[in-house]
Amino acid sequence: MNAQERADYFDTIYQQQDPFGYGTRWYESRKRDILLATLPRAGFARAWELGCSNGETTRGLAARCQTLLATDMSGEAVAQAAQRVGARSNVEIVQACHPQQWPHGSFDLIVVSEVGYYLQPDELKDLVERVEDSLTPEGLLVACHWKHAFEQAHQDGLAVHHCIGHLLSLPLAYRYEDNDFLLEAWTAHPLSVAQQEGLR
Ligand SMILES: C[S@@+](CC[C@H](N)C(=O)[O-])C[C@H]1O[C@@H](n2cnc3c(N)ncnc32)[C@H](O)[C@@H]1O
Incomplete structure (x- = not known):
């Protein structure tokens, strides 16, 4: 799919409420909980969730971030996200297609979850390079993707993560993998949560 076909598809x-079952499937709430639980800081200053869909993960991130930018290329998704997120004043929800459109400033957390495989390989490469430039020096990139091939995907989630890891100059901070999804995070300054908490 090119960008226009992708926008039409989404x-x-x-048109359905919650087409991926984010609010109803235990698979989805478990995955969301894992993503949020692995974040090594209790709070982030300025985060960006790319491809926010209908805002389920956005709500979880909003509670951990002073300010949160949530973007999605689909106007319908953005409308559903705005409804779910409600009047939280620290969240800005914007319709934007990446990497063609890009936010200003830098972020100490960027989340790319279940988006990378929709991009064409050259778009994904461009996106990864720009994401690294948009991280603060201590910023964390978290990527999470379904591992299996499906019709709309240009590549599977493992290939997406391989591409991200290959293009970034940042070391891998942590990873979680099960039969169905892979979650990885990169940062220039990996943190020990135990050290932050004075446990060692
Ligand atoms: C499968 S949903 C993922 C939702 C959420 N991030 C999660 O992990 O549960 C993918 C979302 O990414 C959006 N999307 C796909 N390609 C995009 C792009 N190039 N720029 C912005 N949003 C995009 C779609 O509109 C869709 O809402």
Whole structure:
């Protein structure tokens, strides 16, 4: 799919409320909980969630971030996210297609979850390079993707993560993998949560 076909595809599926079952499937809430639980800081100053869909993960991130930018290329998804997130004043939800459109400033947390495989390989490469430039020096990039091939995906999640890891100059900070998804995070300054908490 090119960018226009992708926008049409997502606008069509978001005619349904919660087309991926984010609010109803235990698979999804477990995955979201794992992503949030692995974040090595209790709070972040300025985060960006790329491809926020209908805002389920956005709500979880909002509680951990002073300010949160949530973007999605689908106007329908953005409308559903705005409804879910409600009046939280620290969240800005914007319709934008990446990497063609890009936010200003830098972020100490960027989350790319279940988005990378929709991009064409050259778009993914561009996105990864720009993401690294948009991280603060201590910033963390978290990526999480379904491992299996599916019709709309240009590549599977393992290939997406291989590409991200290969292009970034940042070391891997941590990873979680099960039969179905892979979650990885990179940062120039990996943190020990135990050290932060004075446990060692
Ligand atoms: C499968 S949902 C993932 C939702 C959420 N991030 C999660 O992990 O549960 C993918 C979302 O990414 C959006 N998306 C896909 N390609 C995008 C792009 N190039 N720029 C911005 N959003 C994009 C779609 O509109 C869709 O809402």
